[in-house]
Amino acid sequence: MLSADVADWQVCRHAIYNGACNLTLSMKDLWLTVYIVYAVLVFFIIPFAMLYCEGDQDKSVDKRIKSASLWTVTTAIVCALVLAFYMVSVFVFHFFSMDEVV
Secondary structure, eight states, rough: HHHHHHHHHHHHHHHHHGGGGGGSOOOOHHHHHHHHHHHHIIIHHHHHHHHTSSSSSTTTTHHHHHHHHHHHHHHHHHHEEEEEHHHHHHHHHHHHHHHHHH
8 A cells, every 4th residue: 555655646746747646546535445444344343253253152143143243332332432532531631731821
């Protein structure tokens, strides 16, 4: 990915004709897609697979899928709440620290 990003930048910088930048990849969209895929893997696919495989082997497949799904959703909600708390605390800290400077 990084080499494609550098190659696109070089094409636009050393273009022989004006339309050369129109033929390159949209690296911003490509990186955004990669980050979204990573987030889905980290917060949903990998925890589901781990919880499904580590589930009670005596249960039926349906019950293991249901249990793994519930724990995955719970994990995602907890991660979202922690992230939201962090973002709000950073915003509040930044807001009040700027108030003292002025």
